[in-house]
Amino acid sequence: MDILSKEQLSVLMEYRDELCVSLYMPAFRTGPEKRQNQIRFKNLVRKAEEQLNAKRLRSGQVEDFLSSIKPLVSDNQFWSFFQSEGFCAFISGKDLFYFRLPLRFDENVTVSGRFHLKPVLGLVYNDSRFFVLALGLNGARFFQCSRHSMNELVMDKVPKNFDEAMQYNEQQKQLHYHTNAPQSGGRGIAVFHGQGGGIDDKKSNILQYFKLVDHGVSGVIGQEKAPLLFAGLDHLFGIYKKANSYPYLARENLAINPEDRTDAELHERAIGVMGSHFLAARDEAIDSYLNLAGTGRTAGDIETILPEAFGGRVDSLLVSPGAPQWGRFDPASRKVEVHESRSGDDEDLLDLACAYTYLKGGAVYDIAPGSVPGVPSPAAVFRF
CATH class of the missing domain: 3.30.1330 (60s Ribosomal Protein L30; Chain: A;)
Structure with missing residues (x-):
């Protein structure tokens, strides 16, 4: 699944060209409906061709215009691994933008001088958006959530678990491994201590592992401001707060062992924690309006x-x-x-x-x- 960031939304909102094509479609993750995703997309591209032809473009011009999106029509691997509720694409004669998003869009094709963005706007500014980091020593899972959906995000260059981080450390150097040791006040980068130490060394190594996870989270979130909920054991939350660089980490954590929970159970528990957060923020905005x-x-x-x-x-x-x-x-x-x-x-x-x-x-x-x-x-x- 992809994140439609604030920066990307800004680019799409300001984009203007003689012809801008916007495609929206619902999608399915499993079952026989999933096999229809690729067929549905092919039909939408055909509708885009028809609308472009209606603009009195020549056949060759239409082919050139849609040349950037056509490879996706026959990309079997892309559709086989498709794991989102909806898909949208924005095409001009110069650029292509596409997103797999947690919204089941209605099928729609629009051709005009700007991109049609209303179906995605609610996703990026809705007050119920938040992230969940389910983290333990056996691994990390990262999700983008709303009240009604939960979609896993992929973090790059993050060890699968704490042991893998330590194994990598041991491969590099038996006792100490430094990569760009942080300057005072800067972001800490992985500095692991050798095996055989005491409790303090174990905590220090967990902290360095969590810094790698934080780096992966930051690479996905970018400039977002949606709250991030930590789902994990209390003592690990205390360590993660030291590793965290995201300004909107929720003060309250979801104190569970995430390895014992399905995604659905995790989502339900997360909504229970974050519901009060969203209501409090909205009530504060209401009070501000009435007072001012x-x-x-x-x-x-x-x-x-x-x-x-x-x-x-x-x-x-x-x-x-x-x-x-x-x-x-x-x-x-x-x-x-x-x-x-x-x-x-x-x-x-x-x-x-x-x-x-x-x-x-x-x-x-x-x-x-x-x-x-x-x-x-x-x-x-x-x-x-």
Whole structure:
């Protein structure tokens, strides 16, 4: 599975070309449905060809345009190992971006002057996103989660377990092995101590192993801000906190032996821990809106909120899921047009506001319509 990062979303949102093709499809991990993934994708590419032909491109131009995506149609290995709920691809005459994501998309092909991103926006800014690191001495598993899904991520260059890390150490040098010993205040890199030491040496070696795991986690997470939940024994959590470099490690850990739990059990327990975290953050945003209402630091209409979100002023945004608010937004003039129904190249202005809020470092929270007196949807709290 892939992560659609903040940086990638920003590139896709700002991308403009004469023709931009967006493909979305649901996918299946097991059973006879999984064998249909490749066929479904082939049919979507055919639909893209038809839409490009309708733009009056010549046959050769259409072939050239889709040349970057065509190899995936016949890549049996890619589809055999496919392990995600959904697949999306974004194609222009110059570039190809594709992602295996934990969302079961509706089938859709869109051709316009920009990429169609609404189906993925909820994944990247939704307030229920978090990561789980299930870690023990016998190995590490790393997951991207929401309230409804859990998908394992691959960490590069991380030993399979503590023993493998120690074996590698012994192969390099019997007693001591140093790789780029850290400067004062810098990230610690693997510094293992020889076998035969006491309890302190064992803890030190575990710490170095955990630093390798932390390095693998950082390589996957990048600049994300979603919380990271540690799932493991209490004493190991204490050691991992010393190795951790990710600023959003949850203060509370899931105190279990992850080796004794299935992925489904791990997800259920993780939701139990993180549920209170998300509710507390959302309630804080609601309180901020109510306390600051009337001071000039809040707004409750899309015409005001969207330009401020684009400008990076929105600290938190509360929105009701469901019905879109169609219209157009011109970033250059920051002018907003709201339409009663969709027409032409209209965009969902609520999704745009959510995306810009997220990209500029703000937080987005779902709120049920009318659930909190005095808080409309959308409702924004400004930084200044």
